Amino acid sequence: MAKTQDQRDKIAGSVTELQAGFEKLQYICSDQIATAVYLAYQLGKPILIEGPPGVGKTELAKTASELFELPMIRLQCYEGLDESKAIYEWKYGKQLLYTQVLKETLDEVLQGAKGFEESVNRLHEFGDIFFSEEFLEPRPLLKALREDNGSVLLIDEVDKSDHEFESLLLEMLSDFQVSIPEIGTVKATGPRPLVFLTSNNTREISDALKRRCLHLYIPFPDLELEQQIIHARVPEIPEALRRQLVTFIQELRELDLKKVPAISETIDWARTLVLLHTESLDPELVRTTLNVLLKFQEDIENVGPEISTLTAKAIKA
Amino acid sequence: MERQLNNFISVLRNLDVRISTAETLDALGAVELVGYSDRERLKRTLSLVLPKTADEKATFNRAFDEFFVFEDIRGEADSGSSNGANKEAGEQDGGGEGEAGGDGGEAEGSGERAEGSQPSGKKSKSKKKKNPYLLEEEEEEDLGPGEMADAQSPLGRQLMQNSRTELTVAMAAAGEAVDLKDIQVFTQKGLYTRRIMDEMGLADLNREISDLKGSPQVPERRLGQELKGRRELLREQVRDYVERQFLLFADSTGKRLREELLRKVKLSNIEQRSFRLIQEIVYRMAKRLATMHSRRKKVYKKGALNISRTLRHNMSYDGAIFNLHWKSIKVDRPKVFAICDVSGSVATYARFMLMFLYSLEEVMPKVRSFAFSSDLAEVTDLFDRNDIETAISKVLHDYAGGSTDYGQAFSDFKKNCLDDVDNRTTVIILGDARNNYGDNKAEILKEIYDRSKRVIWLNPEPKNAWNVGDAVMRNYSPYCHQTEECNSLMHLERIVGNLLKTAT
Numbered sequence: 001m002a003k004t005q006d007q008r009d010k011i012a013g014s015v016t017e018l019q020a021g022f023e024k025l026q027y028i029c030s031d032q033i034a035t036a037v038y039l040a041y042q043l044g045k046p047i048l049i050e051g052p053p054g055v056g057k058t059e060l061a062k063t064a065s066e067l068f069e070l071p072m073i074r075l076q077c078y079e080g081l082d083e084s085k086a087i088y089e090w091k092y093g094k095q096l097l098y099t100q101v102l103k104e105t106l107d108e109v110l111q112g113a114k115g116f117e118e119s120v121n122r123l124h125e126f127g128d129i130f131f132s133e134e135f136l137e138p139r140p141l142l143k144a145l146r147e148d149n150g151s152v153l154l155i156d157e158v159d160k161s162d163h164e165f166e167s168l169l170l171e172m173l174s175d176f177q178v179s180i181p182e183i184g185t186v187k188a189t190g191p192r193p194l195v196f197l198t199s200n201n202t203r204e205i206s207d208a209l210k211r212r213c214l215h216l217y218i219p220f221p222d223l224e225l226e227q228q229i230i231h232a233r234v235p236e237i238p239e240a241l242r243r244q245l246v247t248f249i250q251e252l253r254e255l256d257l258k259k260v261p262a263i264s265e266t267i268d269w270a271r272t273l274v275l276l277h278t279e280s281l282d283p284e285l286v287r288t289t290l291n292v293l294l295k296f297q298e299d300i301e302n303v304g305p306e307i308s309t310l311t312a313k314a315i316k317a
Numbered sequence: 318m319e320r321q322l323n324n325f326i327s328v329l330r331n332l333d334v335r336i337s338t339a340e341t342l343d344a345l346g347a348v349e350l351v352g353y354s355d356r357e358r359l360k361r362t363l364s365l366v367l368p369k370t371a372d373e374k375a376t377f378n379r380a381f382d383e384f385f386v387f388e389d390i391r392g393e394a395d396s397g398s399s400n401g402a403n404k405e406a407g408e409q410d411g412g413g414e415g416e417a418g419g420d421g422g423e424a425e426g427s428g429e430r431a432e433g434s435q436p437s438g439k440k441s442k443s444k445k446k447k448n449p450y451l452l453e454e455e456e457e458e459d460l461g462p463g464e465m466a467d468a469q470s471p472l473g474r475q476l477m478q479n480s481r482t483e484l485t486v487a488m489a490a491a492g493e494a495v496d497l498k499d500i501q502v503f504t505q506k507g508l509y510t511r512r513i514m515d516e517m518g519l520a521d522l523n524r525e526i527s528d529l530k531g532s533p534q535v536p537e538r539r540l541g542q543e544l545k546g547r548r549e550l551l552r553e554q555v556r557d558y559v560e561r562q563f564l565l566f567a568d569s570t571g572k573r574l575r576e577e578l579l580r581k582v583k584l585s586n587i588e589q590r591s592f593r594l595i596q597e598i599v600y601r602m603a604k605r606l607a608t609m610h611s612r613r614k615k616v617y618k619k620g621a622l623n624i625s626r627t628l629r630h631n632m633s634y635d636g637a638i639f640n641l642h643w644k645s646i647k648v649d650r651p652k653v654f655a656i657c658d659v660s661g662s663v664a665t666y667a668r669f670m671l672m673f674l675y676s677l678e679e680v681m682p683k684v685r686s687f688a689f690s691s692d693l694a695e696v697t698d699l700f701d702r703n704d705i706e707t708a709i710s711k712v713l714h715d716y717a718g719g720s721t722d723y724g725q726a727f728s729d730f731k732k733n734c735l736d737d738v739d740n741r742t743t744v745i746i747l748g749d750a751r752n753n754y755g756d757n758k759a760e761i762l763k764e765i766y767d768r769s770k771r772v773i774w775l776n777p778e779p780k781n782a783w784n785v786g787d788a789v790m791r792n793y794s795p796y797c798h799q800t801e802e803c804n805s806l807m808h809l810e811r812i813v814g815n816l817l818k819t820a821t
Contacts, residue, residue: 039350039366050371207335210369215369
């Protein structure tokens with residue numbers, strides 16, 4: 001059973017309520033994150049989420065859609081993405097097919113018309129049927145606007161798209177409408193979609209886009225929070241091991257690495273250790289499972305000599 | 318409270334956080350939603366709406382902590398928030414007791430009163446403020462509890478009445494009188510604090526305190542001690558007040574002023590301590606140029622069908638459109654050779670030009686640099702291996718110091734890499750063309766001129782000195798596409814900007 005608007009309003013009624021809701025769905029969020037979602041819902045503003053990869057930016061949007069029981073519409077950005085893939089496209093095939101089919105009926109329409117001018121006038125009476133809703137193929141942004149009950153729109157990795165695409169988003173994000181020259185302006189029919197944009201900061205997002213969004217920076221979680229997250233995600237892991245593991249990861253993040261392990265890697269590692277029926281960390285085990293955490297051979301080699309000290313520290317904690 | 322928020326935003330703007338009017342409105346809306354009662358929640362909320370990068374967030378956090386501490390103190394005067402009202406009530410109570418002690422002669426110890434007038438509601442602040450108080454108490458003779466005389470000087474009376482509102486008003490008026498809003502740099506804070514204190518009647522108060530100290534009567538001596546303690550409190554408050562005003566008005570204007578100045582001032586006149594700021598400016602200028610020009614390269618990828626070319630090229634296929642040609646704008650990234658004189662007089666300029674060029678790495682990846690004073694050597698790989706600053710100081714250390722010999726430098730250049738100069742290369746020469754009356758070898762420059770796309774000579778000296786003394790600009794300038802006077806950041810920015818523009 002889908003949630004009604006009132007129920008959603010109630011969930012988003014306060015920060016603590018939201019936090020509890022997220023926790024039920026195994027997404028442990030800090031006060032900052034909960035406040036962001038709260039404001040986004042109440043003010044109807046998009047959230048631009050930045051932070052290192054793997055801290056749960058995309059996950060936040062997914063969980064939000066689950067929490068509010070709204071359909072999730074995802075737009076993955078990449079270089080070269082343009083409006084025909086993001087907003088709408090005309091169904092060219094259908095248009096062509098229809099023209100072929102209608103070619104025959106054209107004679108009937110034009111029967112009895114005298115001269116060129118009259119024929120053209122008659123054709124005009126049919127209007128622009130080929131550029132109407134029937135032939136419109138909605139892409140994610142348009143789809144999100146047309147959801148009757150509202151939706152969660154995730155525009156993922158917006159930094160991968162081109163500058164031009166950012167400008168395309170502006171109209172959508174500030175007024176929740178898109179303009180289609182042949183039809184006119186399409187406005188959100190239902191409640192406004194809840195929009196999440198994520199960015200990995202590979203390039204600076206333009207000020208115009210930032211101005212229209214709430215800006216949420218998700219850093220790596222601290223020890224406490226990360227333990228909670230692991231507890232929620234991998235409940236079967238023993239508590240002592242959980243503490244050791246999180247301490248180890250936190251220490252690892254202090255080192256100079258090409259890619260520091262993120263929460264998703266911590267979770268993977270926790271699952272690995274559970275699978276191996278581990279009770280407590282030991283250097284040999286860490287060495288063999290290190291490739292779950294570190295994704296560059298260079299990093300693995302660099303960390304190698306440090307493993308025993310790091311493990312000792314983690315066990316002591 | 319709306320005004321406070323506006324003030325806070327202007328403080329943030331002063332700290333280089335860009336906040337638009339729309340964002341201010343957003344902030345007001347968001348704050349309306351969450352309210353002012355919970356400080357942490359307010360902070361979290363505003364940090365979502367106002368700062369939009371990680372850097373700005375850090376600035377924001379610092380500014381918020383500082384700004385809203387002041388708010389607490391002022392809150393007592395406004396009695397605006399419930400917090401403030403509580404504190405004020407406490408304050409008034411304490412003050413009331415104090416007065417009673419003075420007037421009615423109730424046995425109330427000054428030490429105890431110090432505690433009483435700092436009610437627990439003051440939290441952290443109260444501890445800080447009590448310190449000077451206690452110190453005084455230890456040093457002074459212990460007069461014990463007892464009667465206290467009335468203060469005579471106007472400021473003393475105000476202090477003894479302990480009326481916050483009045484003191485704040487007096488403080489603000491004094492601030493106005495000494496033109497506090499003109500404060501420009503932080504070193505003036507002490508000065509303005511003293512001026513405000515003077516304006517409020519510090520001299521009278523001091524006189525009274527010293528008079529009271531010498532007084533044979535115990536109540537008067539007691540008053541003296543009390544006044545002294547309160548004077549310290551006041552001084553601290555005034556300092557806070559000045560600090561706050563400084564944050565509001567000065568910091569940025571001062572900084573902006575200096576930046577503005579630094580852009581225009583001759584680079585050789587810049588003092589060592591401004592280097593950091595200069596670097597910041599250089600990076601910012603370079604970044605602006607980089608973003609301006611990095612968009613351009615995208616144009617190259619797209620493009621419309623070039624019909625005439627397509628038709629022409631497809632004639633051999635009997636007119637069937639087989640091989641498509643597109644209109645595309647090719648963006649040529651400039652290949653830059655920078656030849657820098659690093660002898661004493663020009664070294665500073667070389668430093669900033671190299672800094673500028675290498676900060677532009679994103680849009681100008683192919684910079685090769687050469688340094689000379691007499692012998693010339695390529696220093697490109699120094700920049701590849703080190704960060705810009707270290708590289709520059711290494712270059713200056715290794716190559717500076719000889720007497721300038723342009724002839725020798727050009728010969729070296731010809732020997733080493735004239736072959737690499739092609740018609741897409743821009744050669745920038747930075748130097749004053751002071752050749753110590755040696756052979757100027759202008760013919761080599763001509764060769765460079767013939768081979769390259771452009772030769773730009775940047776001379777840090779003013780134009781009328783280009784041919785004075787041993788300067789031989791007149792021999793070189795015929796073989797330059799462009800000669801420019803270049804001795805400030807503004808010049809540099811303009812020249813490099815043009816360089817990037819002509820690259821398309």
